[in-house]
Amino acid sequence: MSAALRAALTAVAALQLVACAPVPEDGVVIEEAWIREAPPGARALAGYMQLRNQGGDPVALLFANSDTFDRIELHQTLHDDGRMRMVEVDHVPLPPGQTVAFAPGGLHLMLFAPSETLRDGEEVMIELTFSDGTARDLRFEVRDVRERR
């Protein structure tokens, strides 16, 4: 095997390692991570995702952090009696074997003061910290979900 080929194969293997690393088989699997594109100048955005706890033990999502935002809170939108309010939740329990959805009109990451205007297709890294002491860097895609006229 030539040195060049060996180097190329090593690089490919390294890439695969990176690609696979964030999803431990029995840990929390996170999918569909996205941020709602906001009007220019908006000071608060919302992030959504699906978390599935594949392990046998309960875990909780405790914090979220990102260089792109001043601050991130875990929020829940509540509807009662025709009124809407957002409340901060201390943590989000992830029972074993269950999927917890952060979705419009319910749980969301409340993303305060973006450092720049985020546009459709851009990606933002957000670090999630769990109660088992693990932390994960997750890629969120910014999406423009306006209904076209």
Added chain:
Amino acid sequence: MNMPRAHLLIVVAALLAAVIGFLVFRDAPPPAHQAVTLLPEPRPLPAFALVDQHGAPIDEQALTGRWHLVFFGFTHCPDICPMTLQTLAAVRGRFDGEGSRQPGVVFVSIDPARDGPEMLGDYLAYYDPDIIGITGAEDAVAEFARAMGVAVVMGEADAQGHYNVDHTTAVFLLDPKGRLAGLFRIPHRVDAMAQDLGRLIGSRG
């Protein structure tokens, strides 16, 4: 004509079903609205003197001449408010090219301290530049919301000065005379709202 007996029976049954159907449904009400709750009688809109997103004075007279959908919200609301604005812009879009039959959309900021005209203008233009934005002096906005029966609760500011505003999610419907004609409660769905509006506008526009 020599029709087999079984065929004759089917024809007779079908005729019978048609007659019964006619008798049963003859007095049925017209198809009900799917999304709107109409008031028994339209009510005059409470008077207000506020400013639009261009900083120009606006009062209740501006909301006449076509049907309007009025929503109370604030721009620091990244979850529900965008969903509602998106829906209302899409509903309006269903009436593109229909002139004064096209309903107007009005967004009243219940957080005027943070939502000045410029902020409001940029925010609304993203969804539809024709949305009418309303803001103004804090007490005047609060008074208008109260008169509309909109529950507004200003949250406590945290260390960073951020606060939430709890608010009513209903969308108010104004008729072309600027009177409160009804409201749309959540969930707000484009198809159902557009269909109800089409019917209302068609009959009374």
